[in-house]
Structure formats: structure tokens, C-alpha cells
Amino acid sequence: MPNLHPVIDRFHRAGQGQVFAFFDALAGDAQRALLEQAAEIDLDEVARLNRTLIAPGAAAGVDLTGLAPAPYEPLPEHGGDAHRWGAAKAAGEAALRNGRVAAFTVAGGQGTRLGYDGPKGTFRVTPVHQKPLFQVFAEKILAAGHRYGRPLHWFIMTSHANHAATEAFFTEHRCFGLDPARVHFFRQGRMPAVGFDGKILLEAKDALALAPDGHGGSLRALERSGALDLMQRERIDIISYFQVDNPLVRCIDPAFFGWHILAGSEMTSKMVPKAYAEEKVGHFCMQAGRLVVVEYSDLPLAVQRETDAAGRLRYPAGSIAIHVLDREFVRRMAVGGEGAALPFHRADKKILTLDAAGRPLLSEKANGVKFEMFVFDALPFARHPLVVETRRADDFSPVKNATGLDSPQTCRDDQLRQFARWLHAQGATLETDATGLPRAPLEVSPLFGYDEDSFATAWARLDPKPAVTPGLHLS
Numbered sequence: 001m002p003n004l005h006p007v008i009d010r011f012h013r014a015g016q017g018q019v020f021a022f023f024d025a026l027a028g029d030a031q032r033a034l035l036e037q038a039a040e041i042d043l044d045e046v047a048r049l050n051r052t053l054i055a056p057g058a059a060a061g062v063d064l065t066g067l068a069p070a071p072y073e074p075l076p077e078h079g080g081d082a083h084r085w086g087a088a089k090a091a092g093e094a095a096l097r098n099g100r101v102a103a104f105t106v107a108g109g110q111g112t113r114l115g116y117d118g119p120k121g122t123f124r125v126t127p128v129h130q131k132p133l134f135q136v137f138a139e140k141i142l143a144a145g146h147r148y149g150r151p152l153h154w155f156i157m158t159s160h161a162n163h164a165a166t167e168a169f170f171t172e173h174r175c176f177g178l179d180p181a182r183v184h185f186f187r188q189g190r191m192p193a194v195g196f197d198g199k200i201l202l203e204a205k206d207a208l209a210l211a212p213d214g215h216g217g218s219l220r221a222l223e224r225s226g227a228l229d230l231m232q233r234e235r236i237d238i239i240s241y242f243q244v245d246n247p248l249v250r251c252i253d254p255a256f257f258g259w260h261i262l263a264g265s266e267m268t269s270k271m272v273p274k275a276y277a278e279e280k281v282g283h284f285c286m287q288a289g290r291l292v293v294v295e296y297s298d299l300p301l302a303v304q305r306e307t308d309a310a311g312r313l314r315y316p317a318g319s320i321a322i323h324v325l326d327r328e329f330v331r332r333m334a335v336g337g338e339g340a341a342l343p344f345h346r347a348d349k350k351i352l353t354l355d356a357a358g359r360p361l362l363s364e365k366a367n368g369v370k371f372e373m374f375v376f377d378a379l380p381f382a383r384h385p386l387v388v389e390t391r392r393a394d395d396f397s398p399v400k401n402a403t404g405l406d407s408p409q410t411c412r413d414d415q416l417r418q419f420a421r422w423l424h425a426q427g428a429t430l431e432t433d434a435t436g437l438p439r440a441p442l443e444v445s446p447l448f449g450y451d452e453d454s455f456a457t458a459w460a461r462l463d464p465k466p467a468v469t470p471g472l473h474l475s
């Protein structure tokens with residue numbers, strides 16, 4: 001084939017020439033758009049993934065040899081050492097006062113289960129004022145900055161699909177009171193989707209089928225976007241990682257940061273004891289001396305249900321996707337230093353593509369594969385990784401589904417229960433049902449109190465104390 005464009009030539013030599021099947025019939029702009037997308041693709045990486053995840057005989061399933069439960073630091077109420085918890089909190093508070101911490105939200109997901117049209121962070125979640133998720137985090141970060149006398153930087157990873165809408169939302173709301181110079185947006189990477197034959201799929205004649213590369217893509221994206229360099233200039237070395245769908249998260253949690261610092265850890269993760277044996281969470285485990293997370297879908301039910309002599313679950317530690325990462329560890333993972341690299345996982349999905357004649361092909365079942373990285377796969381590469389227990393009610397109630405489990409309703413109720421607990425702890429009177437759910441709606445703004453401690457401080461300052469009446473809003 002004479003005089004092929006170098007990108008097209010590269011694709012042909014890699015056996016991926018089908019991507020340009022309709023190229024000659026495209027207008028100039030469309031040709032340029034396709035070439036630009038194609039130039040982004042790391043064909044060696046695609047070939048490797050085809051070999052290791054797709055080709056017949058590629059390793060199926062996860063190797064569970066030598067799996068054992070992972071140790072973790074229990075809360076004082078579960079036998080943890082209260083003095084060490086106190087020391088951890090003090091160390092974390094010092095780090096916050098010294099400006100060493102940045103908040104980091106991964107918000108590049110597609111949110112298909114929720115079925116909400118728009119970036120998930122713009123979804124309204126609070127019980128009375130219907131604040132969007134992004135506002136809840138913004139106000140926690142703002143309030144923590146005031147509390148520790150150092151405004152925090154906040155990094156937000158978006159996707160190509162939701163980047164512009166996310167930025168526009170923050171502009172429209174004036175960053176919810178945060179200094180715009182401290183709020184940073186960057187896009188995550190994309191991976192091409194392939195058919196079961198390993199061939200890269202087209203979404204349109206002039207566009208590849210590209211999908212976000214998973215929350216694990218955040219490590220590369222932090223590096224590529226220059227976020228790590230910015231952190232270095234600002235002397236930030238502790239990255240507080242959390243997901244966009246969980247308004248309960250204590251994204252600025254001094255004790256959690258302190259455990260990470262005192263252990264000299266490069267990555268520290270929160271765990272909750274599983275609510276029941278088959279709960280659909282990742283399980284913290286040890287394997288060949290390394291800390292790993294094994295997804296429930298990869299762990300046989302018999303193992304999930306195993307108990308010890310006292311009848312306690314042998315694998316109680318569930319992952320709730322809250323981590324602290326050391327900045328230079330992220331850099332090492334991103335650039336592949338010392339052989340560190342996140343593996344890709346294969347997800348078989350329905351993918352919008354074209355048939356041989358260039359007509360849209362809508363498949364009834366999975367017709368191809370997306371490649372995704374998971375952030376918890378960084379744990380086995382971290383030095384001195386650590387798992388720390390937290391109370392579920394203090395940290396975790398995600399909005400994943402439109403109804404049922406982990407839905408707007410369950411999340412709203414969990415926020416209400418939390419406000420009620422904080423009020424009860426201060427001696428306020430309010431009526432709740434047996435699950436701790438207040439009988440009347442109320443809301444505590446994160447600007448008033450964003451965790452039990454900050455709430456107690458703010459409540460102590462109120463004179464006189466307000467009566468807890470329906471619709472009470474502490475702000």
C-alpha cells in the first residue's frame with residue numbers, strides 16, 4: 001500500500017487496519033478526527049492485552065493460591081489501641097496544618113446504573129436542601145481548610161464525556177466558595193474497546209469505540225496532567241482518594257492520614273467489617289506476603305462464608321474505595337518505576353459499533369471487551385501498605401443504583417441517621433425510629449460540621465441551642 005499515512009500504516013502493521021475501513025469516504029475533518037484518536041492508541045499495549053486477556057487460552061480468573069485474611073488496625077471499640085488512634089489523629093492534624101494533604105475525587109465513571117443524565121457529581125443527594133454531591137465535598141473541604149488554618153487543594157478527575165459539563169457546573173456555582181485556583185480538573189485516559197477477536201471497534205465511521213480506563217487510570221492521569229508536579233510545588237505528599245458517589249465519606253480524616261504517616265505507608269485503605277458474608281465488596285487479603293484486594297466476584301462463595309473457630313468471618317475486611325496515596329508512589333505507579341504497573345481487567349460489555357457495511361450494530365448481548373484498571377491493584381506495589389477500620393455509618397453510603405440497595409433513598413436515610421447521631425451525642429433531643437432514622441427531616445451543612453468532632457465544636461459554640469424541629473438546618 002503506497003504512501004499510507006504513518007498512523008494508518010502503524011495500524012495495518014499491528015493487524016488493526018479495519019479501523020480505517022471507511023476512511024477514504026470521509027470528509028477531510030472527519031479523517032483528521034479519526035487520525036487524531038488513532039494516534040492516541042498504544043497498539044503495543046492493546047496487543048499485550050489481547051494476548052493476556054482475550055486470546056484463546058488467556059489466563060481466566062484470578063489466582064487465589066495462598067490467600068489469607070489481611071490484618072488491619074481495628075477501631076478502639078473493636079480492640080484497637082486508643083492511644084495509637086490518638087497519636088494517629090494528632091499526626092494527621094499536624095499534616096493538615098502543614099498543608100501536606102490534597103483531596104482527590106474520581107468522577108470519570110459513566111454512572112450507568114443510576115441512569116442519571118449528567119456528571120454524577122451534579123446529582124442532588126442531601127435530605128432537605130438537595131445539595132449535589134460536588135457541593136457536599138466542596139463544603140467539607142472548605143470547612144476542613146478553615147479548621148486547620150490551611151486551605152486545601154482539590155483534584156477532580158473527569159472523563160472525556162463529562163469534563164466540560166463538570167467544569168461548567170463548578171463555574172456556575174462559583175466553586176461552592178472554594179478558591180478556584182485550588183480546584184483542579186483533569187481528564188482520565190481512554191482505552192479502545194475491542195471485539196472478541198481482539199480487533200479495535202469503531203463507534204462511528206470517523207470515531208473509535210473508546211471508554212474510560214477505570215478508576216485505576218487515575219494514577220496515570222494524575223501524572224500526565226501535571227497534578228503530581230503541582231502537588232510537589234505545593235509540598236503536598238498525601239493524596240486523599242475518594243469516589244464521587246459517596247457523600248458520607250470523611251474525605252478529610254486526620255486519624256486516617258495519621259495512621260498512613262506513622263506507618264510510613266505508601267498506600268493506606270479504609271475497611272469496614274462486611275455486613276454479611278456475601279456482601280458484594282472487595283476483600284482485603286494477603287497473598288505471598290503482599291496486600292491485595294480480591295473482588296467478591298473472584299472469590300468463591302465458600303471462601304466468602306468461611307468462619308474461624310469462634311464463628312467469626314475469616315475474611316471480614318470489605319473495601320469501601322477510600323484510600324490515601326503517597327504522591328511519589330503514584331508517580332512510580334504511573335511511570336512504571338521498579339516494574340510497578342496496574343494490571344488491566346477485562347469487562348465484557350454491549351458496545352455500540354458498526355457492521356461491515358458501516359451501519360450501527362446494536363447487540364442484544366455483550367459483543368466486545370472494555371479494558372479497565374482498578375486503583376486498589378496498586379496496594380501490592382506499595383511499601384508498608386496498611387488497612388484501617390472505619391465505621392460504615394461514618395464513611396460509606398454510595399449512590400449507585402436508581403432504587404433499592406445503595407440508592408438515593410438509602411443514602412438520604414444514612415445522612416439523616418448520621419445527623420441524628422451527632423445531635424444525640426451532644427445531648428439534643430430528637431425522635432428516631434429503631435434504626436436511628438429521625439422522624440422528621442433535618443440537615444447539617446458540612447460548613448457547620450462535617451464530622452463528629454467538627455460538629456461537636458460548632459454545637460458547643462451555639463448559645464442558646466436550637467430546638468430540633470422538622471426541617472432544622474444547621475449551617
Ligand code: UTP
Pocket residue numbers: 106107108109110111112113114120157188212213214215217242243244245400
Ligand atoms: P463505579 O464502579 O461505580 O462505576 O465507579 P460508574 O461508571 O461510576 O457507574 P456504573 O458502573 O456505570 O453504574 C466508582 C467510582 O470510580 C469512578 C466513578 O466516577 C466513581 O467515583 N470511575 C469509575 C472513574 O473515575 N473512572 C472510571 O473509568 C470508572
